[in-house]
Each structure stands twice: as C-alpha cells, then as structure tokens.
Amino acid sequence: MTALKLPLDGACRCGRVKIRISASPLLTMACHCRGCQRMSSSAYSLTAAIPAEGFAVTEGEPVIAGANKEAGHHFCPDCMTWMFTRTPGLDFFVGVRPTMLEDTGWYSPFIETCTNAKLPWAKTPAAHSYDTFPAMEEFDGLIAAYAASQV
Numbered sequence: 001m002t003a004l005k006l007p008l009d010g011a012c013r014c015g016r017v018k019i020r021i022s023a024s025p026l027l028t029m030a031c032h033c034r035g036c037q038r039m040s041s042s043a044y045s046l047t048a049a050i051p052a053e054g055f056a057v058t059e060g061e062p063v064i065a066g067a068n069k070e071a072g073h074h075f076c077p078d079c080m081t082w083m084f085t086r087t088p089g090l091d092f093f094v095g096v097r098p099t100m101l102e103d104t105g106w107y108s109p110f111i112e113t114c115t116n117a118k119l120p121w122a123k124t125p126a127a128h129s130y131d132t133f134p135a136m137e138e139f140d141g142l143i144a145a146y147a148a149s150q151v
Contacts, residue, residue, distance in 0.1 A: 002105035009058070010101035012076035012083055016060045019083060019100060023054020026093055027139075027146045028107060030124045033114035039066060039073070039082055040097075043122035046109060047085070047095040055084070055094040110146045 007022040025048040036045035062074040062083055072086040085095035098107040112118075112126035113133050127149070128134075134142060 001108060002103070004106040005103065008101050008103055010096075012060075012079050012081035012100065014076060014079035014081070016078045017057065017062050017076040017081075017083060018059035019096070020056050020058050021048070021050050021054055021096060021101065022056070023051045024150070025049050025146075026051060026143050028098070028110045030109035030112040030126060031114055032112060032116075032118040032122065034117050035068070036114070037117070037119075043119045044112070044124070045082075046098050046107070048098045048107065049093040050096050052092055052094055055096065110149065111142060 004024060006024070007020050009018065009020050011018045027049045029047045029049070030044045031047065032044045037043060039045065061077065063077045064072060065075045065080070066073040066082070070088065072088055073082055074084050074086065075082050081100070083097055083100050087095065098104055101107075109124050109126045111128040111130065111134065112124050113130050115129050116131040127145075128142065
C-alpha cells in the first residue's frame with residue numbers, strides 16, 4: 001500500500017464530473033448490502049469517508065439518483081457512475097468511492113458492513129466486521145482506531 005498524497009483528483013468514467021479530496025479519510029469501508037452490490041455491480045461498494053471541507057466537485061454537475069434518492073447518492077449525469085454520497089444528517093463527511101480517484105494504491109477498507117448479505121467468496125482485509133451497520137455510538141472509536149492505524 002502506498003501513502004496517500006493530497007490533494008488527490010478523480011473523475012467519473014467518462015470524465016465529465018471531476019472531484020478532489022484535500023483531507024485524509026476519517027474511515028474507510030466496504031459495504032456488502034444488497035443495495036451496494038446492485039449499485040456497484042460488484043460484491044460490495046467501497047467508501048472513503050472524507051471530511052466535508054476536504055471534498056469538492058471541481059468540474060461538472062453530478063445528479064442525485066438511485067433507487068433511494070433520500071440517501072444522497074451522486075452520479076455523473078452522462079455515464080451514471082456512482083461517485084459519492086452525501087448522507088442527510090451526516091453532513092460532516094462525504095462518502096467518496098475511492099475508485100474514482102487517480103491513485104487508489106493507498107486505499108484499504110478498515111471496516112466492512114452488512115456481512116449478513118456478503119457473497120460467500122467475497123473477502124476484504126477489514127480490521128472490523130459487522131453483520132449490519134455499527135451503532136452510531138461506535139463510530140467515534142472506529143474513527144480514532146482508523147487514525148491510529150494510519151501512523
């Protein structure tokens with residue numbers, strides 16, 4: 001794994017919407033829920049929880065789409081790449097799909113969620129695993145543990 005070098009730019013598949021992160025993630029995750037499996041067309045989705053002030057759309061206008069528009073999933077309006085999520089009520093971070101970024105060598109999921117829907121062959125190197133989602137009161141400890149693991 002390589003070190004994260006900031007700022008880091010990224011784009012959707014067609015390049016119409018561009019993003020930049022300028023802050024280190026609070027936490028990295030893999031979600032195995034059926035919704036993420038379907039939206040990502042994969043075994044799980046990946047997320048880097050970037051502090052809101054460390055995230056910017058630098059070009060283009062993403063649209064909110066998906067089966068659950070209230071979840072705040074943002075896509076490129078042209079290629080429909082799922083780029084990031086702004087979850088209502090959790091405004092302090094943006095859930096960026098790290099595969100949108102130019103460098104992904106630094107990324108590894110620290111926690112995995114919804115393993116109750118995990119495909120039998122799907123494996124991650126996550127240090128913490130949850131059948132559903134961690135309780136809200138667990139996140140401060142997980143964020144602190146992730147920060148400690150990055151030094």
